[in-house]
Amino acid sequence: MRLRRLTSRISNRLLAFNLLLVFLPAAGVLYLDVYERQLLSSLEVSMVQQGRILAAALGDRGPIDALRATMILQRLERRLNARLRVVDREGWVIADSSAIGPRLPDEALADLASGSPEASSGAADASRRNILYRLGSGIYNLYRRVLGAPDGTPAVEPFPADKPLDIEPVRRALSGKYGALTLISPGQRSVTLYSAIPVRSGRQVVGAVLVSGTTLRILGDLYQVRLAVFQVVLASMLAAVLLTIVASTTIVRPLGRLRSEALALIDGRGRLRGTFGGSQRTDEIGDLARALEELSRRLVEHLAFVEAFAGDVSHELKNPLASIRGAAEMLEESKDPEERRQLLDLVQREVARLEHLLKEVREMARLDAQVEGEARPAVELEALLPALVEGVRRRAPAGVAVELELADSTSAGPRGLTVRAAPERLAQVVENLLDNALSFAPDGSAVTVRLERAGPRARLSVRDRGPGIPESHLERVWSRFFSYRPAGTGDGKPHTGLGLAIVKAIVEGYGGAVAAVNAADGGAVFEVTLPLAG
DSSP: OHHHHHHTOHHHHHHHHHHHTTHHHHHHHHHHHHHHHHHHHHHHHHHHHHHHHHHHHHSSSSSOOHHHHHHHHHHTTTOOSSEEEEEETTSOEEEEGGGSSSOOTTOTTHHHHSOOGGGOOHHHHHHHHOHHHHHHHHHHHHHHHHHSOOOOOOOOOOOOTTSOOOOHHHHHHHTTSOEEEEEEOTTTOOEEEEEEEEEEETTEEEEEEEEEEETHHHHHHHHHHHHHHHHHHHHHHHHHHHHHHHHIIIIIHHHHHHHHHHHHTBOTTSOBOOOOOOOOOOSHHHHHHHHHHHHHHHHHHHHHHHHHHHHHHHHHHHHHHHHHHHHHHHHHHOOOHHHHHHHHHHHHHHHHHHHHHHHHHHHHHHHHHHHHHSOOOEEEHHHHHHHHHHHHHHHSOTTOEEEEEEOOSSTTSSTTOEEESOHHHHHHHHHHHHHHHHHHOOTTOEEEEEEEEETTEEEEEEEOOSSOOOGGGTTGGGSTTOOOOOTTOSOSOOOOSOHHHHHHHHHHHTTOEEEEEEOTTSSEEEEEEEEOOO
16 A cells, blocks of 8 residues: 555656656667677778788788788888788788887877777776766666676787787688687777788688777777766756656645645534635646635535524524424313314414425525536526416415516517526526515505516516515525514515525526615515526
8 A cells, every 4th residue: 555655646756757768868878789889890891801901912922921011011101990910821920010110190099909008098098987987887787787698808818929829810811711809808898809811822821911900999989978878867867856856846745735735624523614725826736726715615605504504494493393382281281172272273383384494494405406406498588487477476365466577579678588497496486586576565556577688687577566675684685584574564474584595596506696676666676687598
């Protein structure tokens, strides 16, 4: 579990991703072996060509003459990139390019190809003494020991001047074949190549040309290339670490702060103790922080709503329960049949009141989830309202008229006033508004329902001719369990104060708004606005 958690960290993933970039220059270090082999092959081809030219110049003249061989080497002007030895039929060296006169000034690099011990390169030594090169070389050698085959480092065979050259390439050349030998110098890890070409006079082998060349000159450049590649590797690793630090600072740490802040918002009982602090960042993490801030704010508001709703319901249930309790206690003591009948009627009324209250409370509690999850087809309000108004008109109190006013049918009229909502919810809104207006409408008055366009919204208003609403109650009439009934008004029926609250919950769930105002010539107007479809 700990390993899984460690590998799942974003910072570790970023570091792993950044380190992958290091393998690109690191692969260049491994490619240097291929590069070195190609250089060795090119060097050998060049040496063989020089040796064949010298063998052709010495051949077809009988036995090789030492003076003539030396003169030919001198005519080459000592501008050779390899060491050439001429060997007679018995294996004695009779001419050597390294022993011909002083070096020309521009032949400093030719020393590196002579095969002599004094051919060490200052540039190569300087590169190999570099601390970075030693570090990279140590890592590379460890890699070769672990994953690669070990390199053999045989010592260079001495070629004494008082004895014939008795080495494999010379023996093969004197037998008429091409001979080659590769030796690795100790310490320096330079490679010395030996190529022997037979010298023929007719069909007879009269001697051989031994060409030797060392990679010491090549190593000087190769060491510098290795050092440059390793510097690139180190720079890439440093850049990977820096990028990881930057990413951790700008991504991982802010996410960690959000996590800590989220844990701090919850107390031991799982209750929210505040909201997220938000962020001023303009990137995705800032968007996430602001979204969490909005989410936590809404959660706090919802929890406050639930707590207040529970408190309101508890308070509203106390009165009918207290009445039922008192009536039940009095029933035990009362012997008068008429009194007992009145008490039973009281109990039945309060039970009916409780049932009505619980029904409204259940409907109120289900609204939030239902409105969000219900299908929202397109509904034409001008087609829906007439049937709803007619239904309410049939059950309206005697002497109270219910009127429907649709704005004219021109381009500014109700034609096309289509909203997206569940038809049964819209019916619930209209019926609750009309029931509320009818409860305040005096005899001989009318309740007016009006539909009109208000910019990108449809406005539905319901007006009564009652006493109106005190200014202090214009906002409270939409609150749960609030019911304002002036003396001498109302229909005498029990009201839970949830009708308008349900209207508000439905309308706001559809993105609309509600308002209550007093008409200039008396009465109250309840307005509902809903966004038009499309």
